[in-house]
Amino acid sequence: MSDSLRRIGALFHARNLEFVRDRAALAWNLLVPLLLVLGFSLIFSGNQRPLLQLGVVGPLPPAYQALETIPQLRLVEYESLASAQRKVRHHQLDLLLNPAGGNYWVNPDSPGGGLAEYLLKGHSLTPLVRDTLPGQAIRYGDWLLPGVIGMNLMFSGLFGVGYVIVRYRKNGVLKRLRATPLSAAEFLCAQLLSRLAITLVVSLLVFLVAHWLLGAPLLGSGWLLLLIALLGGAAMASLGLLVAARLQNEELASGLLNLISLPMMFLSGVWFSLEGAPAWLQGVADRLPLTQIIAAARAVMLEGAGWQEVASPLAQIALFTLVCVTLGAALFRWNAT
Template sequence: MFNFRRFGAIFGARNKEFWRDRSSLSWNFAFPLLLIFGFSVVFSDNNQNQFKMGLLNQVDAPAALESLKYTAYVEYKDKTIALKKVGQHQIDLLLDWDNQEYWVNNSSPKGYILEKLLLHSSSQLKRNEVTGDAIEYIDWVIPGILGMNIMFSCLFGVGYVIVRYRKNGVLKRLQATPVKTFEFVAAQIVSRMLIVMTVSSIVFMGTWLTLDFRVEGSLWTLLLILMIGSICLVALGLLVASRSESEELVGGLLNFASWPMMLLSGVWFSLEGAPEFIKIISQMLPLTHFVDAARLVMTEGATLTDVSQQLFILMLMALAFFICSGLMFNWGKNR
């Protein structure tokens, strides 16, 4: 039979525990503020740009195009990459103002409208056509969604477990055994990596067969990206949970680590044309390199050599997280 007195006692004790935990209490106030601030910075541009124009070797739009409204401009230094994006409808038009020519895809509705607006501003430009298959949003966003799912699985799947072990005294009992810190940390990384790779591979194959999204590159290269990315994110989860005994605090810290990556790693939208400081922050996040590498393989057929830079950065980050988590790891208070 339900006893309201026992219920009230447990309810009151839990509330007191929460309010007396100054760190988690502070975080519950600080995190929403940080989240709102982050959204306000990322989405602070009131210009509702409808078109995206690539500029070849030019940062800002030419003075002759200043009257062209609702258009975002993105600089490209590599003409081959820029033309490929025009063919895939990732940008609506590519302009080389120095040579007075532009490239447009005839099958792009936005490219057609932007071309008319461009010629209205400057009619002396030479027209070039680009062909290619459009990358649908589902093709573009799938790598980001899979990467985000792996990120949450790695961070929260490891962080909460470690804190619970520490809080319940399991780690303290393990300390009495011959197991070394780095052995325990490495075992956690490998275990979670295998779980994430197995689950993610099943999800990937199931959705691929069902939705038939674009996969241009090698599945083996994708598997390697998945493995290295998972190791990096698991190591980050271990680093976050390396010392704390408060599940509430670790939950806040894991949210603090995951939300910026979800917003600034190109999961939902491209950061091309974003402010420079946003791009700099994005390059500091492991999920950015993970998603970029997977997206290049899936949408553009990139080879292992093409994504070697992203993989190298992920391996460096994983090594740094692993060493720091091993050095900072706390087995628990003395009892």
Template structure:
């Protein structure tokens, strides 16, 4: 019992003397709660989602309703694609043509059309007269179709950050890197080998998971598999490079674990892994664009759900490539072999 008590208090003191882990335990949970509450605590969530193209000038029947959320689009093709896949209940053209687009298989679209037609019949307002609808048919995007890029991206994020970052920290703590320093190995070669090895494993695992899951679930895939593979490759490199920054100097595994979690939780919340940020504040969406997982998930989702081409997702690829280069340069510059 005395041995157990001594070991218990020794481990407890070791924990609270580790300021990094202690701060992480008390700061991060309230921060996560605050972010979720700020982004998704709308008191009256909208029942219907209506798109407006090209201007934010909804008809009075839409503008006066508290249960209709409006989204403005500057790309008609992209907006129509969302109608086809049941991601918009109705698309209203606000260019004076008094036309709207709808999917005949959508029950919400039927309710909105009845509401719009009833308004036309019982009012004499010119803005509500003469509305004509056009059908846009397409396969419904299930939640599983929408969320699968986020799940695969989340798996790559955890594997990349912890698979490289945490391992190198343990190598340094155990003296493995100190022995490697005596060999004719440069930091660039060592880090490149770690990244390439993990990259190959992660890509293979992701492909197997996708193929097996698709066999059972039949995911919606409108784009090119080659584009999807390119996104996975670029996103993997970016996340692995980010993990290397954490691993470049640390030798404390608990602090490294806290920092890696500090990087992963914002991406889980803001990178649209499980839910969209359409209802979140604008500044939150802008912050999300600074996260590598956001670009990987959005690019993969655009390819799978919207049939985006390589040109359509090129800006996501460019951002991830730039981030990768910056992360690799920083990690190589600050890398050290020893823990002292």
């Protein structure tokens, strides 16, 4: 057992040194996420939204359909009352209608809330009871930060494990390692642990810089956020391991990894929400591991969610990791043949 741990430790140390000495990879993992968050924070630092947004709990009754004719007003239907109320608190909705309950909610600190309330009262609709939901506005940069960290976990795990293993196989490194006492399980364990350590350090640095310089919020537990990053990094690294289990062509590996990563990047809510997308597309996106990672991180950072609120996505991420590691280890070959 001690010999096995020494072999894993030696390979873990060697892989970390290889990463640190690769200046291009180091700069990409550290600087690009920070520059993305900083750039988008500056671009969207003002109030760029041109429309008033009103939420409606459930379907819109005929008595309120006159609202749809108001210029520069967008109506968004919600099935979940709690989700819609959070958006009012964070100034992402100017007003929330609840026709079934006979009331509406408005954030008294929202710049558009008063105007939305004035338009509502001026259309001779069924009277509603006014309630308030105070809360802090969430800037686009704050909303983007968990997505950028999740995207960095994805690319770092897929290419830092998958592409590297394929390169090792093509260059004959795996063939030489096979001649040593190192077992396949030890090699894979060292690769996964190395990538997890790197992604955790990078994610922590990105978050701390954004927190200190840009004032990015953390309303929930920092330890819970760290656990999400740990499980997310493990999930992406295990997926990279599964892709690279037998491949020996770097071009094919790069193509497959991009084929996996690009759809996840656009469908998992890194840059924008899919609330207005077709239901079937939202259903597909909800099952992607990156979606679970980002949703859990945003819930902890922006909504103060605790362990119970993120237990379901964390369980799905852990199950996905277990399946990928099991299949990747079973399919792994030192040589291509």
